[in-house]
Amino acid sequence: MLTDDGKHLYVSWEEYHQLIERLALKVHASGWEFDQILCLARGGLRPGDVLSRVFDKPLGIMSTSSYRDEGGTLQGRLDMAKYITMPKGELAGRVLLVDDLADSGVTLQAVVERLRSMPAITELRSSVIWVKGVSCYTPDYYVEALPTSPWIHQPFEEYDGLRPAALLKRYEV
Numbered sequence: 566m567l568t569d570d571g572k573h574l575y576v577s578w579e580e581y582h583q584l585i586e587r588l589a590l591k592v593h594a595s596g597w598e599f600d601q602i603l604c605l606a607r608g609g610l611r612p613g614d615v616l617s618r619v620f621d622k623p624l625g626i627m628s629t630s631s632y633r634d635e636g637g638t639l640q641g642r643l644d645m646a647k648y649i650t651m652p653k654g655e656l657a658g659r660v661l662l663v664d665d666l667a668d669s670g671v672t673l674q675a676v677v678e679r680l681r682s683m684p685a686i687t688e689l690r691s692s693v694i695w696v697k698g699v700s701c702y703t704p705d706y707y708v709e710a711l712p713t714s715p716w717i718h719q720p721f722e723e724y725d726g727l728r729p730a731a732l733l734k735r736y737e738v
Contacts, residue, residue, distance in 0.1 A: 571713035578720040600658035608665035625651040657685035666695040670702030
């Protein structure tokens with residue numbers, strides 16, 4: 566649900582899963598055949614997992630991090646993992662890159678440039694749920710364009726500040 570001022574988008578678990586399914590349908594409708602999926606951790610883990618299951622393709626994981634300051638709201642230095650985790654073999658052939666959103670687009674653009682320099686990858690396409698208006702990179706597949714570039718409150722963010730002691734209180738009888 567987008568707030569009236571366009572600055573915040575609140576997404577429920579149900580909406581989140583429907584958006585991932587819609588992303589899968591967009592990729593399917595394109596007719597593009599791919600060999601592997603690479604998701605960007607952490608935001609791309611859930612969409613990557615679902616797409617891996619729907620398309621029955623192996624899922625690789627690459628860790629990236631760029632939100633470090635002001636409780637994760639100010640973009641800091643971009644960190645990209647040196648290695649990509651794959652169930653077997655190497656990342657190769659036609660690869661679908663999956664993340665949750667193109668916020669500034671800096672992370673996606675940097676990862677795409679790195680992956681395109683890998684000779685084993687013959688074709689690369691990118692996919693996200695949301696593309697913000699301020700993004701410098703537009704993925705090949707996305708579900709929603711957000712021209713006002715709102716802060717997206719995803720359903721799993723409740724765990725960002727939850728610690729074991731508070732979780733324990735939820736289940737105390």
